[in-house]
Amino acid sequence: MATLKDYRMDIKPNWCPGCGDFSVLAAIQKVAVNLNIEAEDMAFISGIGCSGRISGYVNAYTMHTMHGRALATAQGVKLANPDLHVICAGGDGDGFGIGLNHFAHAARRNVDLTYIVMDNQIYGLTKGQMSPTSPQGMETKSSPGGNPEQPINPLQMALASGSSFIAQAFSGDVKQLMSLIEQGMQHKGFAFINVFSPCVTFNKVLTYEYFKKNLVNLDEKEGYDPSNRAMAFNMVEETGSMFTGLLYKQERKTLTESLPKGSGTNMLTRDTFILDDIMKEKLISRYV
Amino acid sequence: MATLKDYRMDIKPNWCPGCGDFSVLAAIQKVAVNLNIEAEDMAFISGIGCSGRISGYVNAYTMHTMHGRALATAQGVKLANPDLHVICAGGDGDGFGIGLNHFAHAARRNVDLTYIVMDNQIYGLTKGQMSPTSPQGMETKSSPGGNPEQPINPLQMALASGSSFIAQAFSGDVKQLMSLIEQGMQHKGFAFINVFSPCVTFNKVLTYEYFKKNLVNLDEKEGYDPSNRAMAFNMVEETGSMFTGLLYKQERKTLTESLPKGSGTNMLTRDTFILDDIMKEKLISRYV
Amino acid sequence: MEELTIVIGGEQGEGIESVGEILTKVLSQKGFNLYGFRNFSSRIKGGHSDFNLRVSSGREIYVNAERANLLIAFDQATIDLYKDQMAANSIILYDSKSVNPNNFADLPEDALIIEAPFQQLALECGNSIMKNMVAIGMICGLNQHSPMEFKDVIKDRFSKKGIKIVEMNIEAFEKGHDFVKEKGLYSIPLVPVTDSRKMFLSGNEAMVIGAVAAGCRFMAGYPITPASEILENLIKIMPEYGGIVVQAEDELCSVAMAIGASFAGTRAMTATSGPGVSLMQEAVGLSGAVEIPLVIIDTQRGGPSSGLATKMEQSDLTAMLGGTHGEIPRIIISPSTIQEAMYDMGTAFNLAEQYQCPVFIAADLVLATSKQSTEILDTRKFEMDRGKRVTDEDLLLQEAKVFDRFAFTEDYISPRTIPGQKYGTHHATGIEHGETGHPTEDPINRKKMMIKRMEKINSVTIGEDIKVEGVAEDILIIGFGSTYGAIKEACEQFQASGIKAGLAHLRLLHPFPAKQLERLVSMARQVIVVENNYSGQLANVIKQHVQDHAKIQKLTKFDGTLFKPSDILTFSKELV
Amino acid sequence: MEELTIVIGGEQGEGIESVGEILTKVLSQKGFNLYGFRNFSSRIKGGHSDFNLRVSSGREIYVNAERANLLIAFDQATIDLYKDQMAANSIILYDSKSVNPNNFADLPEDALIIEAPFQQLALECGNSIMKNMVAIGMICGLNQHSPMEFKDVIKDRFSKKGIKIVEMNIEAFEKGHDFVKEKGLYSIPLVPVTDSRKMFLSGNEAMVIGAVAAGCRFMAGYPITPASEILENLIKIMPEYGGIVVQAEDELCSVAMAIGASFAGTRAMTATSGPGVSLMQEAVGLSGAVEIPLVIIDTQRGGPSSGLATKMEQSDLTAMLGGTHGEIPRIIISPSTIQEAMYDMGTAFNLAEQYQCPVFIAADLVLATSKQSTEILDTRKFEMDRGKRVTDEDLLLQEAKVFDRFAFTEDYISPRTIPGQKYGTHHATGIEHGETGHPTEDPINRKKMMIKRMEKINSVTIGEDIKVEGVAEDILIIGFGSTYGAIKEACEQFQASGIKAGLAHLRLLHPFPAKQLERLVSMARQVIVVENNYSGQLANVIKQHVQDHAKIQKLTKFDGTLFKPSDILTFSKELV
Ligand SMILES: Cc1ncc(C[n+]2csc(CCOP(=O)(O)OP(=O)(O)O)c2C)c(N)n1
Numbered sequence A, B: 001m002a003t004l005k006d007y008r009m010d011i012k013p014n015w016c017p018g019c020g021d022f023s024v025l026a027a028i029q030k031v032a033v034n035l036n037i038e039a040e041d042m043a044f045i046s047g048i049g050c051s052g053r054i055s056g057y058v059n060a061y062t063m064h065t066m067h068g069r070a071l072a073t074a075q076g077v078k079l080a081n082p083d084l085h086v087i088c089a090g091g092d093g094d095g096f097g098i099g100l101n102h103f104a105h106a107a108r109r110n111v112d113l114t115y116i117v118m119d120n121q122i123y124g125l126t127k128g129q130m131s132p133t134s135p136q137g138m139e140t141k142s143s144p145g146g147n148p149e150q151p152i153n154p155l156q157m158a159l160a161s162g163s164s165f166i167a168q169a170f171s172g173d174v175k176q177l178m179s180l181i182e183q184g185m186q187h188k189g190f191a192f193i194n195v196f197s198p199c200v201t202f203n204k205v206l207t208y209e210y211f212k213k214n215l216v217n218l219d220e221k222e223g224y225d226p227s228n229r230a231m232a233f234n235m236v237e238e239t240g241s242m243f244t245g246l247l248y249k250q251e252r253k254t255l256t257e258s259l260p261k262g263s264g265t266n267m268l269t270r271d272t273f274i275l276d277d278i279m280k281e282k283l284i285s286r287y288v
Numbered sequence C, D: 001m002e003e004l005t006i007v008i009g010g011e012q013g014e015g016i017e018s019v020g021e022i023l024t025k026v027l028s029q030k031g032f033n034l035y036g037f038r039n040f041s042s043r044i045k046g047g048h049s050d051f052n053l054r055v056s057s058g059r060e061i062y063v064n065a066e067r068a069n070l071l072i073a074f075d076q077a078t079i080d081l082y083k084d085q086m087a088a089n090s091i092i093l094y095d096s097k098s099v100n101p102n103n104f105a106d107l108p109e110d111a112l113i114i115e116a117p118f119q120q121l122a123l124e125c126g127n128s129i130m131k132n133m134v135a136i137g138m139i140c141g142l143n144q145h146s147p148m149e150f151k152d153v154i155k156d157r158f159s160k161k162g163i164k165i166v167e168m169n170i171e172a173f174e175k176g177h178d179f180v181k182e183k184g185l186y187s188i189p190l191v192p193v194t195d196s197r198k199m200f201l202s203g204n205e206a207m208v209i210g211a212v213a214a215g216c217r218f219m220a221g222y223p224i225t226p227a228s229e230i231l232e233n234l235i236k237i238m239p240e241y242g243g244i245v246v247q248a249e250d251e252l253c254s255v256a257m258a259i260g261a262s263f264a265g266t267r268a269m270t271a272t273s274g275p276g277v278s279l280m281q282e283a284v285g286l287s288g289a290v291e292i293p294l295v296i297i298d299t300q301r302g303g304p305s306s307g308l309a310t311k312m313e314q315s316d317l318t319a320m321l322g323g324t325h326g327e328i329p330r331i332i333i334s335p336s337t338i339q340e341a342m343y344d345m346g347t348a349f350n351l352a353e354q355y356q357c358p359v360f361i362a363a364d365l366v367l368a369t370s371k372q373s374t375e376i377l378d379t380r381k382f383e384m385d386r387g388k389r390v391t392d393e394d395l396l397l398q399e400a401k402v403f404d405r406f407a408f409t410e411d412y413i414s415p416r417t418i419p420g421q422k423y424g425t426h427h428a429t430g431i432e433h434g435e436t437g438h439p440t441e442d443p444i445n446r447k448k449m450m451i452k453r454m455e456k457i458n459s460v461t462i463g464e465d466i467k468v469e470g471v472a473e474d475i476l477i478i479g480f481g482s483t484y485g486a487i488k489e490a491c492e493q494f495q496a497s498g499i500k501a502g503l504a505h506l507r508l509l510h511p512f513p514a515k516q517l518e519r520l521v522s523m524a525r526q527v528i529v530v531e532n533n534y535s536g537q538l539a540n541v542i543k544q545h546v547q548d549h550a551k552i553q554k555l556t557k558f559d560g561t562l563f564k565p566s567d568i569l570t571f572s573k574e575l576v
């Protein structure tokens, strides 16, 4: 039986008091326990940013990688050992700025892992520059005259890329956050959860209050069908992305299931190996 | 008066006979003449691939950059000199594989340029590996057991990223191709034109015949409204992307128009300059 | 006193930065020469931070002093870090709310240690956050400055926040001032100065000023410590000068945007640090291959990988020298003072256009973030040389359909045209190409093109390629970047003790000024190469060019801390 | 005859490749030692291409001969390229449909020049495309091989396309064979051989076999010339061995995927060339910092930027040595023969796991794409050493909550656990970290960690770190990679003329076997460093380690063409 203690570390996160990322950390740990995943069976891969530090606060096999490359790394982990529960996490800059390409391709590839973005619409760790999700017009250290660019839309991006599970949560509502992470982890395939996780230090616009006031709960919305791509696309348009809940879910083959027969059956993660004579002859047959 | 002769080079393209890219080359040259753009006022930036060689076959200010980075470079060109007509072009691997991130961000940034992808659903120059738009199951040099991955959807990607002009054309229909390129070049903002441009050497599935048989012409479809995002999204779903024509068009501010006042008014592309005393005092005022 | 060092330390978020800003503003206006460095850790709030300010009534200074005269400790870490670094008869003020006097065992006996109620006095004025103003008041009192100038600066700083806030801060300042006055505390006053007008700014700020003065009108960047300030400052001011700054989605884009803008004729740059340099390697190669000017600032920080993002290192030298695949011409300039950082931007943009290749500014964290007093910007030092540009008139005379953009010439530099120029159209490709720019695999052309590209930079000089000081008969100390201050003072101390020491600070790292350095090395008995990295990257480059390996000793530091003059003295003694 | 060189050239798409494959299949089965290299240009169809095959009845060969005995020209370029490279009494067959005999002025006088109707004979069999089969028939006849074996291989090759196609191709073969027989043409026959079973394969193919045999079970790649074949071959066969190969969206992803798979415990690799190496620099740094094994093949090609993608170069050495920002441990192995390419994969994966760091295989275009006869794979040379892995039992005994993954040990190598192992959980971060893996900025820890990481590789050896041949009293020739064959034959020619020449071929490029090389250099009168790049990258590294600069001469070539033994002889003579 996994317990919360297993997942906890003796390290105090170096986040600012009140940072939204605390909730995400707690939620992940609790869900892992709820799902009874042993710490050693979890691989937690994160990017670079305030949010990216999260993997260092969880006792599991954790890796803090490069800015924008967490998903690339996490796919490698999962492919090498499908028995691991792989969580990948990072910030909005990490995932939708420098790392957007891997996001789109991981989504279409449908590797079975859970990708959580702590979207604070700002670059936290580098102290307050605009991020690809900063609203147009927002003043930041790198947009003193207001952000001149229209922000990226992570949810429509995910939809267009073929992500098979898309949800959005809010650090201020830990219950729903936990529920969505749990669903994501149980989903077979690429599960993407965008979490509004306020940066209390550098984002004075998209605050807890702002989200509390503006978010619509999709999970409680009647008639909404999360298996309908068109409906999902429109819902994002209509709400201006200001919702929480499960946006879209589809069952389709994971990459591992689509690979040629035999693939992944002998990954030698822990064994040693020597080629036997039959396999050897097969290997060299084209060259003799 | 610009003439076709101005745009032509004495160099024989090193494309295979029958390659779809010939049509794209011819179309661009003709449209430039139609729009009466002088060769010296055109900057043509391309990526790496068979398609990427296109800029070397046009007499203009042309640059053949890096694999995946054509759009990044092209944005720099346009921002530095808004008087230039900037065309950017490349392949499906170049644009939707390694270069997808810049595609999405250039689209939302809405820099005023025309981006043409010669989408042959294969890696041509490297001799026939699968590309991000290769259909699932397609056999290629790098997917001998059939492509295990669901392809990327460039049109929905463009839509999700906020591209303000999205069209699709076919090398086999030069008239429509020219018309769409012309519209794209006249569009104020980021114009994306995906061109089905068959690779006769390595793609034996998505051939001229295949496209001729399967493509629907959106421009002739009654009731289709290219200003409606939701409609555009659905149209891609319904046709499985097998259409040509203008998918979506929106008028919105370009990046240059959104930048703080004064931006871009003195880019010194050709002049020399020395700081006058008033500007100097202003510059150092924070530090004295 | 001629010199004084003040240190104030506490947790990040306790307003240490503001103390530094106000203090330095006043002292700079009064004409003192200053050097300030802020130690910080890579977390947003919490974590220790301190500001170390050296004030001189006389000469310019380029490094912090090894010992502090006045220490203000908001946290225990300040005491722990500085207890061994106090000067004789120093004064230490601490806040007992957050510092435990039981741990003062190792503090120097001659120090005056005073419990000061920073927090409490601030609270009395309405908010504990103002304890930094209390500290400023105390410093003002201790150093016997007149409070007027301080109050003016404080007023200025808070005026935007309303009269109430201004008054509260002034009150906090006064409480601090009164506290030391009442206790009769003071340090020996600084000799007053009557010096000319000065600027006081960081290397990052100096490079921003330099870029604007040099006519740079396009910058694309991506935030990264410690280079972000360059992006932030440029974004703020560039519109006033008619230029454009873009925050790109990543470094792959920012550097490519700069290349594009440069192709279009604008002086363009990017600025980054370690990880960004790695990501830019491919584009650096393109710039070299297509001979498009490009200026890249690398504010080196602790590597490898994410490394020590807020700590000092000079470990990207090999990456700048040979990080891209294949071989290209490139120029690497290393400023060693804030003033050089400012003017080097002019040099860099001129060289980039003259030689049509990438130019790195090899800065480092200390240079980027420390602040120095420096002369007022001299705009005459920024004459723009745009290189071999062809005039519209000449093009009309030639009337060639395809311009020979990559023509072979005697000095290996080809004439350049800019989009918009009639008869100047051409193709620029990273594939090997002929004179018109179009691809060719012909081996003879290839050889000529490689030689053209690689040898054109042989004539590069930035004037003082090596900054030489002293007569290095006994000891020659070699370095680059911000270690200059420590090396300079080490030399002075050697000389004071009768040793003939001199320094050779590399200002041009590539093309390497081998001949000059070889001569210097040959004339010295002992050579020490001082650098902030593990493997002695500069020393290794020197060994490629200078035969006399046995003489060359490496003194490296790679733990994130800075060189002190005494480190060099100690090392040299151990050698003998 | 003991040796013979056959060249067939024409436009790309004219079936040159098939000629090579069929010819080498037969000759390899007959026991000859072969070396084949295909010249090609970077366009898909059209553009000249030729296949140069050297056949030996005796010793193994590692380079093409400088002169051809038999030349078959489908295009004019073949004549132009080879006219100065014909051996005495050679035979030249050309197709007058595409070659103009008026341009034969410079052909050697003793050559037998024959107009041969390749295309016409093929047309008679139904399709001009079969002119390559006609050519094979002629070669078979000229060299007096029995047609049987050829026909068998041709049948095999076309059997999938149906009996009709097989028959047509056989007929074309026979027409060619008859043509030379009827004319009474023949060359001196090769001495027959009775050698053991052999493989004939390219370096890329050898590395694929080596990777599978070494237990590599994950590869992520991105197509690039000339490394794509590695990806393509591995994707084809890996499922049979239970592994996974992914074509990623770019090199940033492929290398990160490999790091992820390696973190999970699988032996993982990627393969790329120049531009990909540049893009991977940041990840290489991560691998070094987090001490996760990683194997990267770099099949170096003509740089910089897009450069000469289908031409030979060895110009990524500095990029591999120091291209990432900051400083990491890394190992660079350079295979110089196809056989070494195969077994080096075993070494690379073992070292990567033993030393927990990135390992580069510094291959080059010629090594990757040329084919050599080589011994049959010996699986016993692939014993897996997985390094300091901790057993489940030991972990249960320790029962620590956080495993000290980065523990300081005597040999600087820390014990490693793999996801799934109870009590082995830990954090891996590119930020500087302590023994548990969690970030710390403590300078003392930092220093220890840097030393641990950087010095652990000092004990690396691959057995024969430098391949030494001959006694280099007069001349020592140093090189790396595929230039081995040319250097070897140059040495033999020196020796034949009484000069005491020897070679030192670097097999381990980093950590650099400085001591051994220094000894070799000191014993030779003259030292020539031969390499395919502009700046003499290897020579520069040597100069970092070896004092005697004056003795070290650079012989470089950077025009895309290959070194011939005579280049080295000429250079050496000019030196004296
Ligand atoms: C290649 C590279 N470029 C830049 C950086 C600097 N950097 C670190 S975190 C970060 C962005 C942080 O923003 P986000 O991803 O939104 O995370 P947050 O801190 O807001 O949680 C940047 C630009 C880096 N580490 N690596």
Ligand SMILES: Cc1ncc(C[n+]2csc(CCOP(=O)(O)OP(=O)(O)O)c2C)c(N)n1
Pocket: B048, B049, B050, B051, B052, B067, B090, B091, B092, B093, B094, B095, B118, B120, B122, B123, B124, B125, B126, B131, B199, D222, D223, D224, D225, D251, D275, D276, D279, D306
């Ligand atoms: C960084 C980098 N990686 C890989 C390559 C090799 N490469 C050249 S073109 C290409 C893909 C070509 O496919 P696409 O973009 O679809 O263009 P096409 O040739 O099909 O027109 C690749 C992988 C490269 N040049 N640079």
Ligand code: SF4
Pocket: A014, A015, A016, A018, A019, A020, A021, A050, A051, A120, A124, A125, A198, A199, A200, A201, A202, C044, C045
């Ligand atoms: S800066 Fe923002 S994102 Fe970073 S820890 Fe503080 S509150 Fe959280």
Ligand code: SF4
Pocket: B014, B015, B016, B018, B019, B020, B021, B050, B051, B120, B124, B125, B198, B199, B200, B201, B202, D044, D045
């Ligand atoms: S390989 Fe394909 S894409 Fe390339 S030139 Fe030939 S037909 Fe066109």
Ligand SMILES: [Mg+2]
Pocket: A049, A091, A092, A093, A118, A119, A120, A121, A122, A123, A124, A131
């Ligand atoms: Mg963020």
Ligand SMILES: [Mg+2]
Pocket: B049, B091, B092, B093, B118, B119, B120, B121, B122, B123, B124, B131
């Ligand atoms: Mg393509």
